[in-house]
Amino acid sequence: xxxxxxxxxxxxxxxxxxxxxxxxxxxxxxxxxxxxxxxxxxxxxxxxxxxxxxxxxxxxxxxxxxxxxxxxxxxxxxxxxxxxxxxxxxxxxxxxxxxxxxxxxxxxxxxxxxxxxxxxxxxxxxxxxxxxxxxxxxxxxxxxxxxxxxxxxxxxxxxxxxxxxxxxxxxxxxxxxxxxxxxxxxxxxxxxxxxxxxxxxxxxxxxxxxxxxxxxxxxxxxxxxxxxxxxxxxxxxxxxxxxxxxxxxxxxxxxxxxxxxxxxxxxxxxxxxxxxxxxxxxxxxxxxxxxxxxxxxxx
Amino acid sequence: xxxxxxxxxxxxxxxxxxxxxxxxxxxxxxxxxxxxxxxxxxxxxxxxxxxxxxxxxxxxxxxxxxxxxxxxxxxxxxxxxxxxxxxxxxxxxxxxxxxxxxxxxxxxxxxxxxxxxxxxxxxxxxxxxxxxxxxxxxxxxxxxxxxxxxxxxxxxxxxxxxxxxxxxxxxxxxxxxxxxxxxxxxxxxxxxxxxxxxxxxxxxxxxxxxxxxxxxxxxxxxxxxxxxxxxxxxxxxxxxxxxxxxxxxxxxxxxxxxxxxxxxxxxxxxxxxxxxxxxxxxxxxxxxxxxxxxxxxxxxxxxxxxxx
Amino acid sequence: xxxxxxxxxxxxxxxxxxxxxxxxxxxxxxxxxxxxxxxxxxxxxxxxxxxxxxxxxxxxxxxxxxxxxxxxxxxxxxxxxxxxxxxxxxxxxxxxxxxxxxxxxxxxxxxxxxxxxxxxxxxxxxxxxxxxxxxxxxxxxxxxxxxxxxxxxxxxxxxxxxxxxxxxxxxxxxxxxxxxxxxxxxxxxxxxxxxxxxxxxxxxxxxxxxxxxxxxxxxxxxxxxxxxxxxxxxxxxxxxxxxxxxxxxxxxxxxxxxxxxxxxxxxxxxxxxxxxxxxxxxxxxxxxxxxxxxxxxxxxxxx
Numbered sequence: 020x021x022x023x024x025x026x027x028x029x030x031x032x033x034x035x036x037x038x039x040x041x042x043x044x045x046x047x048x049x050x051x052x053x054x055x056x057x058x059x060x061x062x063x064x065x066x067x068x069x070x071x072x073x074x075x076x077x078x079x080x081x082x083x084x085x086x087x088x089x090x091x092x093x094x095x096x097x098x099x100x101x102x103x104x105x106x107x108x109x110x111x112x113x114x115x116x117x118x119x120x121x122x123x124x125x126x127x128x129x130x131x132x133x134x135x136x137x138x139x140x141x142x143x144x145x146x147x148x149x150x151x152x153x154x155x156x157x158x159x160x161x162x163x164x165x166x167x168x169x170x171x172x173x174x175x176x177x178x179x180x181x182x183x184x185x186x187x188x189x190x191x192x193x194x195x196x197x198x199x200x201x202x203x204x205x206x207x208x209x210x211x212x213x214x215x216x217x218x219x220x221x222x223x224x225x226x227x228x229x230x231x232x233x234x235x236x237x238x239x240x241x242x243x244x245x246x247x248x249x250x251x252x253x254x255x256x257x258x259x260x261x262x263x264x265x266x267x268x269x270x271x272x273x274x275x276x277x278x279x280x281x282x283x284x285x286x287x288x289x290x291x292x293x294x295x296x297x298x299x300x301x302x303x304x305x306x307x308x309x310x311x312x313x314x315x316x317x318x
Numbered sequence: 319x320x321x322x323x324x325x326x327x328x329x330x331x332x333x334x335x336x337x338x339x340x341x342x343x344x345x346x347x348x349x350x351x352x353x354x355x356x357x358x359x360x361x362x363x364x365x366x367x368x369x370x371x372x373x374x375x376x377x378x379x380x381x382x383x384x385x386x387x388x389x390x391x392x393x394x395x396x397x398x399x400x401x402x403x404x405x406x407x408x409x410x411x412x413x414x415x416x417x418x419x420x421x422x423x424x425x426x427x428x429x430x431x432x433x434x435x436x437x438x439x440x441x442x443x444x445x446x447x448x449x450x451x452x453x454x455x456x457x458x459x460x461x462x463x464x465x466x467x468x469x470x471x472x473x474x475x476x477x478x479x480x481x482x483x484x485x486x487x488x489x490x491x492x493x494x495x496x497x498x499x500x501x502x503x504x505x506x507x508x509x510x511x512x513x514x515x516x517x518x519x520x521x522x523x524x525x526x527x528x529x530x531x532x533x534x535x536x537x538x539x540x541x542x543x544x545x546x547x548x549x550x551x552x553x554x555x556x557x558x559x560x561x562x563x564x565x566x567x568x569x570x571x572x573x574x575x576x577x578x579x580x581x582x583x584x585x586x587x588x589x590x591x592x593x594x595x596x597x598x599x600x601x602x603x604x605x606x607x608x609x610x611x612x613x614x615x616x617x618x619x620x621x622x623x624x625x626x
Numbered sequence: 627x628x629x630x631x632x633x634x635x636x637x638x639x640x641x642x643x644x645x646x647x648x649x650x651x652x653x654x655x656x657x658x659x660x661x662x663x664x665x666x667x668x669x670x671x672x673x674x675x676x677x678x679x680x681x682x683x684x685x686x687x688x689x690x691x692x693x694x695x696x697x698x699x700x701x702x703x704x705x706x707x708x709x710x711x712x713x714x715x716x717x718x719x720x721x722x723x724x725x726x727x728x729x730x731x732x733x734x735x736x737x738x739x740x741x742x743x744x745x746x747x748x749x750x751x752x753x754x755x756x757x758x759x760x761x762x763x764x765x766x767x768x769x770x771x772x773x774x775x776x777x778x779x780x781x782x783x784x785x786x787x788x789x790x791x792x793x794x795x796x797x798x799x800x801x802x803x804x805x806x807x808x809x810x811x812x813x814x815x816x817x818x819x820x821x822x823x824x825x826x827x828x829x830x831x832x833x834x835x836x837x838x839x840x841x842x843x844x845x846x847x848x849x850x851x852x853x854x855x856x857x858x859x860x861x862x863x864x865x866x867x868x869x870x871x872x873x874x875x876x877x878x879x880x881x882x883x884x885x886x887x888x889x890x891x892x893x894x895x896x897x898x899x900x901x902x903x904x905x906x907x908x909x910x911x912x913x914x915x916x917x918x919x920x921x922x923x924x925x926x927x928x929x
Binding site for chain 3: 089
């Protein structure tokens with residue numbers, strides 16, 4: 020039997036594939052590798068370039084000193100504390116709100132209601148809104164307008180909460196959805212109420228996913244710059260926040276300030292500050308990945 | 319059988335009450351997202367309407383000069399639109415092919431070991447704050463890449479190209495991860511069938527996986543567009559502040575988003591026309607990204623091929 | 627009698643340098659980016675002595691700063707030009723009476739890229755050709771035929787900036803009158819970055835930024851009618867550098883100034899202005915200007 024007669028396009032058994040096909044395959048594969056190389060190369064260039072530039076200023080003084088007009092003395096302390104305050108409050112507020120919404124949508128809400136679908140669409144859209152629009156919202160309604168909280172920690176935290184809320188909701192929903200129905204059914208069969216089931220069975224099982232989501236949204240809040248630009252966080256601030264009504268600055272905006280300064284010495288400080296920020300973010304992301312990997316096997 | 323009362327026990331009543339409280343408070347919580355969306359629309363809508371009561375829509379959409387903060391002010395939004403278009407185009411031209419390529423490789427070719435290395439790298443790239451990328455664009459990409467290699471015209475300190483390239487790098491991980499999700503959803507039976515028929519891996523990619531995952535891929539592309547359009551900080555740091563009506567990416571430009579950031583730093587007096595331009599441009603930006611987001615959701619729903 | 631003594635003690639102001647760390651509170655300052663480096667230095671040093679006072683310095687531009695000041699949102703407003711009548715009216719409408727303090731002298735310097743070897747000296751007329759509202763000049767050889775064929779890129783102050791107001795007034799004859807197709811920024815640092823990266827670029831900002839970034843940019847001598855004059859301390863103080871020499875101000879108001887921490891800040895600045903202006907690379911106040919400032923402070927005390 021001659022295979023060639025049956026399907027001329029297919030390579031006959033034992034013969035090599037036509038070399039032009041093979042070449043196209045190789046070229047394709049190289050293009051794919053090139054794509055990955057672009058990403059890897061850019062990341063490494065960025066990290067190395069930043070590290071080389073910022074290294075001279077990486078010392079304890081950087082973390083202890085306050086920002087200064089004198090580059091030799093310029094430090095990051097007020098921005099570090101400002102970021103801690105902001106990210107801390109944002110997480111504290113967004114977590115219950117986000118998880119609560121997720122529980123509502125997954126466990127309580129009727130699945131086919133148009134109203135619920137609207138909420139879901141809404142959340143997905145909010146996740147895609149450019150972050151600077153949240154800054155506009157904050158400027159119009161929160162810093163000025165009806166609430167008039169001014170350019171304070173309270174305002175910044177509220178805007179960041181609104182920004183990360185969709186992310187927390189989406190991540191929590193996925194985590195809750197991943198809990199097998201058998202666990203719910205078993206609990207209900209044993210006579211538990213719906214809330215008892217959620218509180219004692221579903222949520223604990225979903226904690227790793229929720230934790231991952233909240234760590235990732237916290238790191239998103241930490242790195243945000245655009246909305247806070249409109250909320251006065253770009254000021255020269257040399258004190259740590261002492262209350263919700265304090266002025267503040269955050270690490271990304273201090274980087275922006277130092278990077279925009281014409282003096283080259285400030286660029287070095289900016290690069291060093293970037294290293295600090297990246298180290299923290301990397302640690303947060305690594306923790307999130309670890310949590311996800313460690314607990315994924317259980318279910 | 320003991321004759322127990324059929325009335326609900328005290329504990330059961332308490333549980334039911336808790337249930338009711340929880341249910342109502344959670345539904346209130348669920349409304350928060352709706353309230354926020356309404357607030358966004360309201361905060362944008364009122365000043366925008368006021369703006370258009372003072373400035374003609376025709377001028378806004380057709381004039382080629384954007385100088386709202388000068389005297390006499392000019393309100394033609396076209397330069398911002400072309401600026402946004404330039405940065406977005408460069409970004410998308412970089413991110414879509416590379417993102418797709420990375421997705422194909424991770425999904426179809428990569429060994430588990432390579433995946434373990436590349437996926438975290440992409441996640442790290444996705445997590446880099448935009449201010450860091452902006453710094454990189456201004457201090458490295460523009461002088462070392464754009465100024466040296468861009469052939470058309472002189473390239474100054476700021477360029478749409480440097481901003482666009484770095485925005486592309488910023489959205490590449492998103493593109494790759496969404497495309498890869500779409501590809502993983504394609505059942506193995508399709509792959510195996512194609513391979514059994516003698517297709518090479520490339521042919522499986524282009525002939526089988528790509529069409530099957532098309533809806534997810536298109537959704538990913540649309541989202542990439544949306545993110546590139548909305549990116550503020552990178553454009554603010556690297557594209558400049560000159561709202562120039564130009565199609566040469568070697569020139570400095572101002573995008574819609576970077577204008578908002580720029581005007582926000584300058585802090586326009588509340589109620590002035592300059593203040594209202596922030597909202598008018600913000601509305602335009604919001605509408606464009608909103609439409610793109612809806613489009614991507616629709617595409618997924620409409621073209622999703624069920625694999626049950 | 628007792629009441630009068632208390633009032634005198636309250637209005638007279640006491641300067642007990644030793645126990646100064648008892649001061650606490652917030653001082654909000656905003657305004658010109660030209661003056662910001664100077665006041666930031668002052669704020670830093672002041673907080674070193676009075677660690678419980680929280681001083682914030684924003685950079686919204688001279689115009690933006692006045693808006694906040696007249697709204698009662700700030701205690702000091704930094705300005706690189708005098709306050710305008712319309713702004714005074716806006717303040718008075720909110721029961722705020724601005725008091726003016728001169729903090730330094732400054733020259734508006736015009737700068738170009740260091741490799742620009744043809745524009746060593748420019749006349750005001752030439753500046754006007756470049757910056758006039760209807761100017762279409764986009765090449766150096768259109769400014770003067772002896773200049774080479776080099777594309778001209780412009781950087782400068784944004785419209786909220788006092789530097790902008792001052793420059794447009796001095797060069798184009800009317801405040802706010804300028805061409806609009808350039809790279810504006812409230813942040814003079816951005817102008818430096820822009821000019822230093824582009825061979826055919828030109829920009830303008832305060833003298834201190836020129837002095838702090840020598841090598842990255844080059845200052846142009848200005849011919850204000852009596853020959854080419856370089857911008858530096860002497861020519862600015864003597865008035866020889868014209869028409870681009872100017873004063874820099876901060877404005878405050880009586881209610882704010884009566885808070886002990888705010889008053890302490892003004893006193894601190896005046897006491898240390900010589901070293902602060904020098905460190906910030908500005909031109910220090912003349913003795914006459916210092917006297918006038920002290921008089922203004924006394925007026926505020928009495929208000």
